[in-house]
Amino acid sequence: MKTARIILIFTGLAAMSLGAVGCSREPFRIQPKTDSQPEALTNVAAGKSLSVRARALRDENESNDRFDANHLLAGVMPVEIRLENTASGPVSLDGIRFRLRDAKGTEWPALTPDQSVKRLVKYYGVRAYAVDGFNTFREKYRGYGLPATGSIAPGATVQGYLFFRMPKDTRDFAQPLTLVLRSERNPALALDPIRLD
DSSP, rough: OOOOOOOOOHHHHHHHHHHHHHHHHHHSSSOOOOOGGGOOOOOOEEEESSSEEEEEEOOHHHHHHSSSSSSTTTEEEEEEEEEEEEEOOEETTTTTEEEOOOOOOEEOOEEHHHOOOOOOOOTTTOOOOOOHHHHHEEEEEHHHHHOSSSSOTTTEEEEEEEEEOOOOOOOOOEEEEEEEEEEEGGGGGGOOOOEOO
């Protein structure tokens, strides 16, 4: 009887220990942020003050490698963007907005990194996690986002991802997309639409 009680206690402690370890880790094992080389961002548009390179992250394996999650299946299209200031003075990021349209002309709403996280969590059914682990993951994920404030010094670049919500009926992940840049504060920054092949 005493032996059975000891075994039961030991089993319970081991289960709690394993549960604590499982719940303390991040819900997604996101890799440290590394920017793609400029040559990999093959879709380009240039204006008087700004040069933009972009690519849609359609490769599900790369998405899994970087983020430990398949964004496309969760209804999110990540677009990696590199902005280079080609002017002689700083270019403000405040007020710059990107729009993404599909082949039918439907505009896909932009998501904040936190909104994108919510879609991943919902798709993968993540319900049990430690707050510390989740917060660590969320901060790493936010770090992948394209900066939305501040300015770019002459000759400098910023790079990161924007996330867009795909329409529910989207099945063709390879369809041509069009990225449009507009600036509410500086209309001169507007560029020709960028086709994302």
